[in-house]
Amino acid sequence: MLRRSSRIGSGQDIVATRGSGEQMISLTIDGRPVQVLPGATIWEAARTLGIDLPVLCHDPRLEPVGVCRLCLVEVGEPKLTAACVRGAEDGMEVHTASERLETCRLGLVELLLSEYPVDASVLPKTGSDLLVELAAELGADWPARHRSGEAGEAPGSRTEPAGGIPAGDGRALDHTSKVIFVDHQACILCDRCIRGCDDLQVNEVIGRTGKGYQTRIAFDLDVPMGASTCVSCGECEKVCPTGALSLRGWETLPEDAAAPAVEGWEVL
Amino acid sequence: MRLIRELERLQAERGHLDETCLRELSSRLGVPLYRLEGLVSFYPHFRTEPAPPVTISVCRDMSCHLAGPEHVAATLRKELAGKEGLAVEEASCLGCCELAPAARVNGHPCQLQDAAAFASSVPEGDPAPNGEKPGRLCDPYGEAERYGVLRAALESPSSTDEAERIVDALQRSGLRGMGGAGFPTGLKWKLVRGEEARPKYVVCNADESEPGTFKDRVIMEELPHLVVEGIALGAFVVGAEKGIIYIRHEYGRAKAALEAELDRARLAGLLGSGVLGSDFNLEIEIFVSPGGYILGEETALLEALEDRRGEPRNKPPFPGQVGLRGRPTLMNNVETLALVPGILRRGVSWWESAGRDGHTGFKFISVSGHVERPGVYEIPTGTTVAELIELAGGISGGRALKAFAPGGASSNFLPADHADVPIDFETIEQRGSMMGSGALVVVAEGTPLLPLAANVVRFFRNESCGKCVPCRLATQKATEMIEATVESGAPLDWPVIRKLNLLLGETSICGLGYVALNPLISVAEHWPEEVPGCSVEAPE
Numbered sequence: 001m002l003r004r005s006s007r008i009g010s011g012q013d014i015v016a017t018r019g020s021g022e023q024m025i026s027l028t029i030d031g032r033p034v035q036v037l038p039g040a041t042i043w044e045a046a047r048t049l050g051i052d053l054p055v056l057c058h059d060p061r062l063e064p065v066g067v068c069r070l071c072l073v074e075v076g077e078p079k080l081t082a083a084c085v086r087g088a089e090d091g092m093e094v095h096t097a098s099e100r101l102e103t104c105r106l107g108l109v110e111l112l113l114s115e116y117p118v119d120a121s122v123l124p125k126t127g128s129d130l131l132v133e134l135a136a137e138l139g140a141d142w143p144a145r146h147r148s149g150e151a152g153e154a155p156g157s158r159t160e161p162a163g164g165i166p167a168g169d170g171r172a173l174d175h176t177s178k179v180i181f182v183d184h185q186a187c188i189l190c191d192r193c194i195r196g197c198d199d200l201q202v203n204e205v206i207g208r209t210g211k212g213y214q215t216r217i218a219f220d221l222d223v224p225m226g227a228s229t230c231v232s233c234g235e236c237e238k239v240c241p242t243g244a245l246s247l248r249g250w251e252t253l254p255e256d257a258a259a260p261a262v263e264g265w266e267v268l
Numbered sequence: 269m270r271l272i273r274e275l276e277r278l279q280a281e282r283g284h285l286d287e288t289c290l291r292e293l294s295s296r297l298g299v300p301l302y303r304l305e306g307l308v309s310f311y312p313h314f315r316t317e318p319a320p321p322v323t324i325s326v327c328r329d330m331s332c333h334l335a336g337p338e339h340v341a342a343t344l345r346k347e348l349a350g351k352e353g354l355a356v357e358e359a360s361c362l363g364c365c366e367l368a369p370a371a372r373v374n375g376h377p378c379q380l381q382d383a384a385a386f387a388s389s390v391p392e393g394d395p396a397p398n399g400e401k402p403g404r405l406c407d408p409y410g411e412a413e414r415y416g417v418l419r420a421a422l423e424s425p426s427s428t429d430e431a432e433r434i435v436d437a438l439q440r441s442g443l444r445g446m447g448g449a450g451f452p453t454g455l456k457w458k459l460v461r462g463e464e465a466r467p468k469y470v471v472c473n474a475d476e477s478e479p480g481t482f483k484d485r486v487i488m489e490e491l492p493h494l495v496v497e498g499i500a501l502g503a504f505v506v507g508a509e510k511g512i513i514y515i516r517h518e519y520g521r522a523k524a525a526l527e528a529e530l531d532r533a534r535l536a537g538l539l540g541s542g543v544l545g546s547d548f549n550l551e552i553e554i555f556v557s558p559g560g561y562i563l564g565e566e567t568a569l570l571e572a573l574e575d576r577r578g579e580p581r582n583k584p585p586f587p588g589q590v591g592l593r594g595r596p597t598l599m600n601n602v603e604t605l606a607l608v609p610g611i612l613r614r615g616v617s618w619w620e621s622a623g624r625d626g627h628t629g630f631k632f633i634s635v636s637g638h639v640e641r642p643g644v645y646e647i648p649t650g651t652t653v654a655e656l657i658e659l660a661g662g663i664s665g666g667r668a669l670k671a672f673a674p675g676g677a678s679s680n681f682l683p684a685d686h687a688d689v690p691i692d693f694e695t696i697e698q699r700g701s702m703m704g705s706g707a708l709v710v711v712a713e714g715t716p717l718l719p720l721a722a723n724v725v726r727f728f729r730n731e732s733c734g735k736c737v738p739c740r741l742a743t744q745k746a747t748e749m750i751e752a753t754v755e756s757g758a759p760l761d762w763p764v765i766r767k768l769n770l771l772l773g774e775t776s777i778c779g780l781g782y783v784a785l786n787p788l789i790s791v792a793e794h795w796p797e798e799v800p801g802c803s804v805e806a807p808e
Contacts, residue, residue: 066582067736069775080774085582100774107771111741164764165745189734198302207302208577208734209309211560213744215734220301221290222309229301 027092042083042094043071051096054105056112056130056241057190058084061200065191070105070134074098106138110163113142117169117185117243118160130241131188159185171216176226180237180245184216187244193217193236201235217244271299271575272558275307275314284315310577310733311558312360313517321353322390324383325372328358330479330677330709331365331636332380333723341369347384354387360561360730361479361677362518365636365707366643375520405622405646406606406630407491408613414493415538417612418500422546431461431505434612441616442628443608447473447564447601448675448705449779450693453608456598460506460588463596468508471592471599472499474515474522475569477561479677479727480707483632484602486644488515488522491606492529496552498605500538501612503550506598511552514569517559526554561731565778566599568733579735580778603632603706624650627692631706634676635660638667638712647691654687657710667712671794675704677724678783680790681717701790717798721788722750728784739781742768746785759801762792 024035029046036045041064046053057068066082073083074095083096095101113135132144142162159167174182189208194217197206205228209218219228237245278293279285290304308314326332326341345356362377364370369380373390409416424430439454460468472495476484488495499511515523530552533539541549560578562568567581570592591597607629611619619629627650636642640661647656653672663669669684674691680701682689689699696703711720729743746768753760769785776782792802 066777069737069777072775082582086584104771104775107767108737108775111737111745111771114745115741163767164761165768166748166764168741168744168748188737189740198300204300205302207300207306209305210734211310211577212732212734213729213740215740218302218305218309221287221305 025088025090027088027090027094029094030096036088040088042073042075042081042086042088042092045088046073046083046094046096053083053096054134055084056134056188057192059192059239062192062195062239063199065195068188068190069108072101072104074101080104102138106140107163109135109138109140110142110165112188113140113162114165115159115168115185116162116188117183118143118158129243132242174224174226176224177230177232177248178226179232179234179248180225180230181248182217182225183244183246186242187217188242189215189217190241192239192241193245196235196239200239201233203229203231203233203235205230206236269555269573269575271297271303272307272311272572273555275304276556276558279314284318286316306577307558307575311560313557313559320355322355322374322387324348324354324356324387325359325362326356326380326383327360327362327368327370328723329361329727330673330720330724331368331642332361332370333720334637334709334711334715335368341380344380344384348387360727361477361481363476363482363485363516364518365480365482365634365709368636368642372518375518377518404491406610407494408610409493415497415500415533415536415609417609418497418504418538419544421501421504422544422548427504427546427548434501434505435461437612437616438608441611441619443604443611443619444693445601446603446607446632446706447476448478448678450703453600453604456588456600457502457505460596460598463506463589465594465596466507467510468506468595469592469597470499470502470506470508470511471566471569471573471587471597472511472513472602472605473564473566473569473599474513474519474602475557475564476602476705477516477564477731478705478707479724480636480673480709481634481676481705482636483634483644483706485519485522486634487602487606487632488519489525492522492525493533494606494609495526495602496529496533496538498600498608499552500543500550501608502598502600502605504548506596508598509549509551511550512573512592513552513554514557514563514573515554516557516563523554523556530554560733561727562733562778562780565780568778569599570597577733579733580780582777622648623692624648625690626650627690627695631691631703633691634705634707635710636707637672637710638664638715639710640664649692650690652688652690653708656691656708657687660710663710663712665712667714669710670713670715671711671717673701673707673709673711673787675702676707676709677727678702678779678786679704679707680786681711681721681794682790683794684713717791717795718750719754721791721799722747722754724787725750725785728780732780732784736775736777736781738771738775739777739784742772743781743784746788750788753800757800760799762802765789765802 026035032049034045034049043053053071055071058064064084066085071083072080075081143160159169161167171184194206198204205219208215209222219225237247285308294301348354362370362372364377367379371380371383373383373386378386421430435454435458443453444450503511537544539550543550557563563572563578565580566587568578572578587597587599622629629649630646631649633645645659671681671683673679673681674696682701686699689695693703726747729747732739732743734740772781772784792799796802
């Protein structure tokens with residue numbers, strides 16, 4: 001049930017190799033010339049020059065989907081284009097930095113933050129939260145709470161406005177898996193866990209349910225993770241760029257954790 | 269197509285798709301549960317709970333909003349409260365705006381005020397076709413002459429020359445896509461013709477769902493033979509052997525008319541292998557959309573045909589190169605395809621002279637809102653908005669014109685003093701709006717515009733697929749903000765609205781996101797006194 005047939009690569013195999021016989025593609029990125037093999041994306045081409053375009057939805061191990069829009073670049077067309085999905089083309093002149101792009105990136109991060117639990121920034125999972133890191137880097141106006149993560153403190157779902165954009169909340173926590181803790185409010189629907197679960201591990205458990213603003217990640221027929229066919233491989237936690245999916249061993253349960261986290265299901 | 273059709277079949281058989289049924293389907297077809305969940309929860313046509321014997325769907329969108337249905341729906345709910353076996357639900361634009369305020373009772377369209385009476389005597393089964401109504405200007409045929417252009421093309425000694433002649437004629441005619449984007453039709457046919465990959469497909473986009481738009485429905489009901497011939501000519505030119513008509517599920521009558529036409533065409537040897545004894549093969553089938561405005565976006569439509577959630581693809585590549593199942597796909601709107609036979613039969617100069625004052629051709633326009641005779645009007649291009657309003661019987665109740673949207677919900681509102689604008693792509697664009705899907709929505713003096721703009725923004729929020737960050741979140745944020753202002757009169761945080769508009773326009777994947785706040789911005793631009801908090805000096 002693979003959704004695409006193609007190249008899931010490391011991003012390293014796209015640089016010119018002498019004698020490969022394939023016609024190389026020549027383009028410039030921020031004025032610097034670069035040659036890549038056909039099929040390489042702009043994002044991959046930029047990496048060979050040491051330009052790391054911000055991404056939340058992309059990971060070199062996954063087929064790109066271009067949904068977070070943070071890697072948008074200018075290619076001389078009226079519309080910006082997502083570098084992670086757009087193929088490099090001969091003669092293309094790519095620009096990765098401009099006031100227009102900075103405004104868009106900051107605005108997108110603010111949109112995501114306005115839905116993001118301020119406490120998720122301290123979720124002591126594997127130590128990183130790409131959204132909060134990016135927010136700090138871009139100087140987003142948002143009250144991240146950098147707590148120490150000591151025992152007794154638990155991730156919450158409180159959200160705050162970001163850059164004047166009103167906050168939104170109301171999505172559930174799911175404590176039902178013995179291994180993975182799910183904070184739907186911290187999910188940015190980047191699709192990484194879905195591709196990790198379905199394409200990389202071929203466990204085929206995670207998808208999306210609902211439409212529009214109501215969309216959530218879901219397990220099987222939208223049952224709690226602990227009641228699903230999840231085999232606890234941990235791939236979803238590994239690829240998650242935020243505090244949405246984390247290892248339970250690291251997570252401290254809220255005091256009222258005895259209450260069912262998802263209506264109708266017992267906490268394990 | 270297989271999976272969505274199977275879900276539809278099961279729902280028709282069992283009334284709804286419960287867990288047992290989905291689990292059984294999953295193991296029978298080897299489809300993971302998450303995929304079924306993704307489809308069933310995405311498409312409004314699917315239901316996981318049993319439906320009552322009678323369901324009244326009440327339209328909540330633009331033209332019906334203008335007819336004041338919000339309290340009508342509430343009254344109806346009160347009136348019907350506690351009645352066994354009957355449910356009232358809100359629905360996005362039903363594509364019968366001439367009935368506004370419109371409703372559907374078990375799939376049969378009616379006026380909302382008749383819905384309660386209708387509910388006690390609702391007919392069984394799908395709506396029957398209305399019957400053809402000849403006499404539209406774009407139809408070049410008497411009944412016996414139909415498919416004349418296709419017949420002539422197939423009799424031509426060189427199909428290559430003939431295909432190139434058709435492309436050339438369409439390019440010279442200047443015909444543009446009538447679905448909203450206005451891409452030159454001849455160029456599109458030429459590009460898909462030039463693609464080498466096989467097989468190729470032709471898709472007729474009959475999923476018009478933009479509030480205020482119902483012209484394609486009328487064309488399919490009245491002129492199904494032109495739609496079918498248009499598809500056949502497209503397939504002949506690009507080298508496809510398979511055509512698919514993607515039609516919204518609310519269009520039962522149009523679907524019935526197309527089915528009857530396809531049967532006639534099959535009997536006449538116009539479909540199948542070796543059409544009319546030539547070496548051209550063609551099959552055309554109808555695919556019923558499981559619902560949602562976004563499916564009219566061509567790549568979302570393709571995703572649905574491939575049994576996925578209807579979420580637009582990143583472009584390029586465009587469907588003409590990489591379309592259905594990765595193959596070159598010619599995608600055209602119903603009206604575009606229906607106009608092709610007439611242009612080819614009567615010639616480019618006829619088409620050019622059909623317009624007025626230097627404008628080219630005819631245009632079908634859906635007229636709704638505050639007019640006496642809402643409906644679909646086939647007008648020479650170049651007709652002014654004021655003249656079209658007169659054709660539609662003038663403003664209802666003898667009121668004055670306040671505003672109009674020339675191209676449906678996504679087009680910018682223009683004030684009454686622009687009613688002299690000749691209807692054509694460029695002329696309307698010059699006034700700061702767009703012809704879009706050809707839907708004139710008329711607003712009479714005395715109508716507050718901020719609630720109308722809120723209604724439009726809410727529509728785009730409801731219909732966003734949720735794939736990309738800007739559209740999923742910014743349409744919700746903007747809706748909350750505008751609704752709060754409508755409710756309380758408190759000023760809108762205009763810099764934030766502008767920021768959301770910028771993000772939608774610059775960073776969304778598809779057109780739904782690009783346009784979502786345009787109507788609101790246009791209201792602020794032309795009627796700043798109606799938008800508390802908007803900064804008049806620097807609207808976008």
